[in-house]
Amino acid sequence: MSRWRPRRIVGAGLRRVGPLRLRLVLVTVVSVFLAISLCGILVHLLVSQAEDDRLRNMAREQLGQVQSIYAQTGVRSFGAKMNDRNVPEDLRESALAGNVATARIKLGNDSETVIAATPVTIDSETSVLSIELSAAASIEVLRQLDRTLIGAGIGSSVVVLVLAGFVSSGLTRRLAAASTAASALAEGVGQGADGRTVAQSIRTGRFPDEVDSLARAVDSMAERLRTKLEMEQRFTADLAHELRTPLTGLVMAASLLEDSRPAELVKERTERLRVLVEDLLEVSRFEAGAVEADLEPAGLERSVRSAVKRARQEGVPSAELVEVVPGDTDPPLIMVEQRRLDRIVSNLIKNAAAHGRPPLVIRVDGPLLIATDAGKGFPESILDAGPHRFQTRGGGWGLGLTIVRGQASVQGATFALSNAPDGGARITLRFREAPQELLNEVCPEALARSGGRKAEWNDGTHE
Missing domain, CATH: 3.30.565.10 (Histidine kinase-like ATPase, C-terminal domain)
Known part of the structure; x- marks a missing residue:
């Protein structure tokens, strides 16, 4: 059973997207978008936690002031309530246990509030004193932060998209020029149709990179192929020329043989050899560019x-x-x-x-x-x-x-x-x-x- 290879799967998926330029832009933009999204989520969580801690601390401080005023005057200030039914049961139990407890709850109108509760003793009876702080301002701060992060993410993605398109177009333009020049080598191995090599076509040397190395490797390979091809063509042409003179004498000698079955076989084979040599000479002239037509x-x-x-x-x-x-x-x-x-x-x-x-x-x-x-x-x-x-x-x-x-x-x-x-x-x-x-x-x-x-x-x- 073959192992799952993410790199191979991702690579196959990207190859289906389209041209290299589109793939480069897509990978860059998606990577930046994911990075911005992760940073945005992290910032949102950190700010949300900080706001929650701030509200709870503020509620505790305000509850302490309420408790002090109540102990001195018997008056509940800041909207404090005694044994409020809106206090969650777990918060009430924590307060009755002698703790200053806080909780954040959602109300029916999709708003949120922070409740702080503490125990007070009245006539040897323990009650729960509590206050509420609205979290609306904190929620609005988070919403503004989210809008800012989304706007910054979109703006950054657009900027990265433009920059990635510019950079990738330069790279793919050079690759396209190298591909065109390499294709032209099929017409003339070693040099393109305009007489330039691949390296000359993409102007290597200004800012050396992998494309320059590829171009020089292709030029080197094409030069070796051209040299081997020229050697093969020269060998074929020289061989055909060297065979032509003795073959002419052989044909003439065969024509002098008396009519017989062996003589006919010799004449037939000699004629086939003559045609082969003439064809080789004709092909050699084409390859050397030494043929002109009278059209x-x-x-x-x-x-x-x-x-x-x-x-x-x-x-x-x-x-x-x-x-x-x-x-x-x-x-x-x-x-x-x-x-x-x-x-x-x-x-x-x-x-x-x-x-x-x-x-x-x-x-x-x-x-x-x-x-x-x-x-x-x-x-x-x-x-x-x-x-x-x-x-x-x-x-x-x-x-x-x-x-x-x-x-x-x-x-x-x-x-x-x-x-x-x-x-x-x-x-x-x-x-x-x-x-x-x-x-x-x-x-x-x-x-x-x-x-x-x-x-x-x-x-x-x-x-």
Whole structure:
């Protein structure tokens, strides 16, 4: 049986409240409110006890004066009473026992009074002499004290709320800046999109604290990751370059072999090795940022159909089963390089055949290219981290989607992975629409004929 852990329970409860800033403010204000409440209760009890003692002492002193006057003159002063029925029984018994006793009682009209009683002997008969003092003034003092404490508590809570909000906003603002800068490291490990590290983004060093330590730790980790990543990329690029020359000779030598089953196996394996090396070189160029696209306006649907046709001509497996489905919206012209789009479509077809299940359905909806296969979909690891070299759903080297992402990025298109509702793997590319200024410069006649709408383009020609 697990032990009850208050810290864990309180921590879990606070995490459900909301953002860190709200939690900090809430904890501070609640703590101050509880402290003020406890102090207020303590002050109330102390003052109440002091007032009660004061009233009882005053009643005793006044009763002593009444007793002295009565003994000398036989007159009961200050409203003193003899054997008053309002005197409680226990107080009467205490007085008859020879004590000067006091008691505080509540009256029927919600008021309170203090009664002091003492014994007196008249004609050898003992009676109880008593007086009453109203506690109304004392009660009013306590009420004023309570109102003052409540007002001070509310005012203090408001001041603490403002101060806590100010202090926590400064802290959470720095944490948010650190989080943003750390997220930017995913685009460029070691530095953010603006070229600054996490420590530079939050301006560490002015007043060192735990956030500064966290920022420096993240920067140190990112720098080590960047160094390792660069070493891996250089190794892959160097390996591919070193293999390219002997592999070219190997391919040529294999082509000279006489036709036979062993020769065909050698040619097939050699060709697969050549494709792998070329893919590695292509990925290395993307990672080095050494690739530029020659973009031009084109209709996405026509460009995709052209790419599918080329894949069929090249004998890409399952290319004959690819279905291109037009969308419902009026397709705009997008910026694309046909050769690179051919490479994207070819790799999408190969990926579906190798790791998913044909047929591959390519839906063109506006600037979106949505490719969905009939397989089981992507595993969570690929959906979370995206495609990487040598990471795949099954056999192969995992370079196909990496090349698709690289070719899309070069053309300014976004790349996203998901799973279709029926379980198939889905790749979504969003291409940039062609700017109107470029269309006006390149094809003003077509725009004039279409009433200002974008003309249909395909491979650099227009109708």
